[in-house]
Amino acid sequence: MEKKNNWKAWLYLAPVIILMAVFTFYPLINTIGISFLADYDYTTGTSSGFTFDNFAFVLGLKGVESGGTVSYLTDVIQYAIPNTFIIVIVTVPLSIIIALLIAVGLNSIRWVKSVLQTIFFMPYVTNAIAVGMVFAVIFESTGLWNYVFGTMGTDWINNGASSANAMFALCVYIVWHALPYKILIFLSGLQNIDKQYYQAAQLDAAGKFKTLMNVTVPLLSPQILYIMITSFIGSFKEYSSVVGLIGKPGTSGDVGYRNMYTIVYYIYDSIAVNQTHYASAAALMLFIVILIFTLIQFKVSKTRVHY
Amino acid sequence: MEIRLVNLTKVFPGNPKKNIPDTRAVDNLDIVIPDGKLIGLLGPSGCGKSTTLYMIAGLLEPTSGEIWFGDEDVTRLSPEKRGIGLVFQNYALYPHMTVYKNIAFPLTNLLVEDPVVDEKGNKILAFYRKHVKALPTEIPTHLKGEKVKNPFKNGREEILKFDCSHIAGDPILDDKGEQLYVTRKRHLTKIEMDKLIRETAKLVQIEQYLTRKPNQLSGGQQQRVAIARALVKRPRVLLLDEPLSNLDARLRLQTREEIKRLQRDTGITTIFVTHDQEEAMSISDEIVVMKLGVEQQRDHPQEVYNDPKNMFVAQFLGTPPINMFNGHVKKGVLTIGDDVIREDLPKDLDEQDVYVGIRPEGFLVPADKKDYVFNINVDMIETMGRDISLVGSHKESIKPSFKAILDADTKVNVGPLAVGVKPNKCFVFLKDTEERVI
Ligand SMILES: Nc1ncnc2c1ncn2[C@@H]1O[C@H](COP(=O)(O)OP(=O)(O)OP(=O)(O)O)[C@@H](O)[C@H]1O
Ligand SMILES: [Mg+2]
Numbered sequence: 135m136e137k138k139n140n141w142k143a144w145l146y147l148a149p150v151i152i153l154m155a156v157f158t159f160y161p162l163i164n165t166i167g168i169s170f171l172a173d174y175d176y177t178t179g180t181s182s183g184f185t186f187d188n189f190a191f192v193l194g195l196k197g198v199e200s201g202g203t204v205s206y207l208t209d210v211i212q213y214a215i216p217n218t219f220i221i222v223i224v225t226v227p228l229s230i231i232i233a234l235l236i237a238v239g240l241n242s243i244r245w246v247k248s249v250l251q252t253i254f255f256m257p258y259v260t261n262a263i264a265v266g267m268v269f270a271v272i273f274e275s276t277g278l279w280n281y282v283f284g285t286m287g288t289d290w291i292n293n294g295a296s297s298a299n300a301m302f303a304l305c306v307y308i309v310w311h312a313l314p315y316k317i318l319i320f321l322s323g324l325q326n327i328d329k330q331y332y333q334a335a336q337l338d339a340a341g342k343f344k345t346l347m348n349v350t351v352p353l354l355s356p357q358i359l360y361i362m363i364t365s366f367i368g369s370f371k372e373y374s375s376v377v378g379l380i381g382k383p384g385t386s387g388d389v390g391y392r393n394m395y396t397i398v399y400y401i402y403d404s405i406a407v408n409q410t411h412y413a414s415a416a417a418l419m420l421f422i423v424i425l426i427f428t429l430i431q432f433k434v435s436k437t438r439v440h441y
Numbered sequence: 442m443e444i445r446l447v448n449l450t451k452v453f454p455g456n457p458k459k460n461i462p463d464t465r466a467v468d469n470l471d472i473v474i475p476d477g478k479l480i481g482l483l484g485p486s487g488c489g490k491s492t493t494l495y496m497i498a499g500l501l502e503p504t505s506g507e508i509w510f511g512d513e514d515v516t517r518l519s520p521e522k523r524g525i526g527l528v529f530q531n532y533a534l535y536p537h538m539t540v541y542k543n544i545a546f547p548l549t550n551l552l553v554e555d556p557v558v559d560e561k562g563n564k565i566l567a568f569y570r571k572h573v574k575a576l577p578t579e580i581p582t583h584l585k586g587e588k589v590k591n592p593f594k595n596g597r598e599e600i601l602k603f604d605c606s607h608i609a610g611d612p613i614l615d616d617k618g619e620q621l622y623v624t625r626k627r628h629l630t631k632i633e634m635d636k637l638i639r640e641t642a643k644l645v646q647i648e649q650y651l652t653r654k655p656n657q658l659s660g661g662q663q664q665r666v667a668i669a670r671a672l673v674k675r676p677r678v679l680l681l682d683e684p685l686s687n688l689d690a691r692l693r694l695q696t697r698e699e700i701k702r703l704q705r706d707t708g709i710t711t712i713f714v715t716h717d718q719e720e721a722m723s724i725s726d727e728i729v730v731m732k733l734g735v736e737q738q739r740d741h742p743q744e745v746y747n748d749p750k751n752m753f754v755a756q757f758l759g760t761p762p763i764n765m766f767n768g769h770v771k772k773g774v775l776t777i778g779d780d781v782i783r784e785d786l787p788k789d790l791d792e793q794d795v796y797v798g799i800r801p802e803g804f805l806v807p808a809d810k811k812d813y814v815f816n817i818n819v820d821m822i823e824t825m826g827r828d829i830s831l832v833g834s835h836k837e838s839i840k841p842s843f844k845a846i847l848d849a850d851t852k853v854n855v856g857p858l859a860v861g862v863k864p865n866k867c868f869v870f871l872k873d874t875e876e877r878v879i
Binding site: 328338344349355 | 500520521523526527533537546547549551
């Protein structure tokens with residue numbers, strides 16, 4: 135009897151397992167494999183053997199020899215890695231704090247739940263590229279941003295804009311796009327907090343900010359941890375926002391200029407020019423970095439997250 | 442401090458669209474709670490006890506009526522300014538804080554006023570600026586010229602401070618006739634807090650649990666932590682909302698003694714909400730019985746028991762509950778079935794059917810007077826150690842059976858029995874209003 139059940143269970147699971155095997159596990163393992171192959175060509179599937187050099191090439195530690203000249207890949211170490219880390223360090227804390235404040239604000243208004251919740255969720259279901267194009271218009275040198283803030287003529291994302299300006303616009307866009315999902319998660323968490331805790335805090339004359347820091351944040355810590363981990367991972371993989379907002383990897387007419395590169399942007403670009411072995415090496419390194427970050431967060435959360 | 446509720450009413454608005462009627466949770470409540478006393482607020486579930494408590498605490502705004510603390514009208518005062526300690530029905534301890542931090546939390550917000558002293562250690566007299574202007578000209582020459590925030594009016598009005606030793610003439614008095622000194626508000630220091638926390642923890646006997654989180658404590662311990670948290674800031678009023686409802690029977694007995702002891706030791710005016718009449722009777726100085734938001738009776742527990750105003754109060758108090766019978770009154774004579782029970786009813790009472798309530802301890806076996814006997818049928822005898830409980834039946838009894846509590850030495854057998862009825866344990870209620878006649 136038990137055996138038959140097992141067999142049936144596997145049968146039900148089979149479609150998922152097969153799909154996962156084909157589209158998740160196999161590519162995953164293959165990526166690791168390819169990252170150790172020299173001069174891998176995915177059209178022919180050939181390579182010139184096992185090597186550790188791909189990692190060194192990607193990080194620009196070792197020159198690539200072709201036609202007698204040695205050239206170093208500098209885009210990753212110069213742009214992609216710093217940009218990715220800036221995005222992570224700026225947008226993750228900022229979007230979490232803003233989302234938390236908005237959620238707390240919304241939670242104190244009763245009619246919000248039904249009406250505003252939908253409105254706030256709209257950006258989340260809107261395509262990142264489409265939203266990016268709207269932001270691209272906003273950040274035109276004659277756009278809404280400059281109009282509202284009186285910074286007419288400043289280039290944010292056009293050709294000739296400085297990296298700092300473009301990064302600023304990019305971060306604004308990423309934070310804005312990241313808010314709705316976080317607000318939604320925080321709101322549902324807030325609605326589960328017993329209001330007696332707030333009544334108790336009020337009777338004890340705790341101010342609004344103190345209540346937020348001493349009651350709301352600790353009681354919301356499971357949701358905050360979840361959001362922190364997922365948005366760290368998401369920010370490390372930022373790519374579509376650059377495409378959506380700027381449309382190309384650099385703020386210059388020069389095709390080779392890639393000052394807005396992110397790690398994942400580099401990975402996609404490498405695949406497009408048949409450098410899958412570099413892409414795989416970069417992907418593997420990104421994976422390890424994300425893994426380390428996530429483990430650190432879990433470790434920290436042991437002492438910070440309650441329940 | 443005395444608490445006075447004047448015509449206190451709370452209506453929760455309904456929703457006419459969805460056909461939900463308004464709820465009058467508390468209806469014209471008029472109660473005076475004497476200073477330093479423990480009052481039990483007693484009533485069945487949903488009668489508005491918690492609502493009353495929350496209004497006193499300031500968490501709910503009354504629809505109408507007033508709340509007075511001593512001679513201060515606090516009806517519109519926000520909760521944090523009322524100086525209330527509230528123990529919630531489910532404690533509401535912060536789950537992420539240790540017991541120590543839970544108790545410390547109210548203290549971290551507390552502001553104390555210290556007098557400001559000059560270099561000689563003298564307190565500094567305070568004058569309102571407008572008072573200074575009105576002073577004779579020779580006095581302002583001693584003015585040190587330093588401006589200080591007025592501690593009496595939220596810092597909005599400036600005052601000037603003087604060196605005490607130079608002050609001549611009449612001191613400036615506040616409205617209570619006391620001399621004003623310059624004071625400074627400050628938070629408690631860590632050491633002061635620690636002392637208070639440990640004192641309070643000792644009072645409720647939880648010193649050994651200070652480093653634990655609430656979920657590592659038993660219900661009774663959590664309850665004591667909740668009381669400590671409410672007491673630590675030395676509130677003017679302590680409110681307890683069914684604090685014992687989560688405890689088992691033994692712990693409940695023990696804890697209610699502790700609450701009584703604590704209240705007596707601290708002398709804080711306390712309101713204790715419960716739907717358990719025994720609990721209320723045993724620890725309260727006075728009890729208030731409520732029904733559907735309306736006060737039914739307020740008195741010392743024994744008075745309410747011995748002298749209930751109406752049928753609801755009589756039925757609500759006492760375990761086992763009072764036995765109810767259908768009776769008849771004619772020319773001052775009360776009968777149940779064919780038996781005459783009392784003859785001392787008011788003669789002017791119209792002939793009518795009434796309800797008769799007889800407390801379980803109100804039966805006499807054997808009957809002492811020949812002329813007042815009540816013929817009942819004994820179905821069962823339960824021995825309960827100190828007492829025996831007699832389960833009887835009577836055709837006029839409202840319930841299928843009723844209970845009498847008798848001394849253990851009494852000799853009774855199952856079957857028909859003539860018992861006496863103690864007149865002071867036998868109450869008569871009108872059928873229509875359920876008000877008590879005698
Ligand atoms: N927020 C509210 N909105 C509408 N009606 C309410 C609200 N809170 C309480 N009520 C109603 O007011 C009445 C009194 O409620 P309350 O909580 O004061 O009862 P209680 O005496 O404390 O009962 P219990 O012993 O069960 O705690 C009840 O009929 C309840 O349904
Ligand atoms: Mg209640």
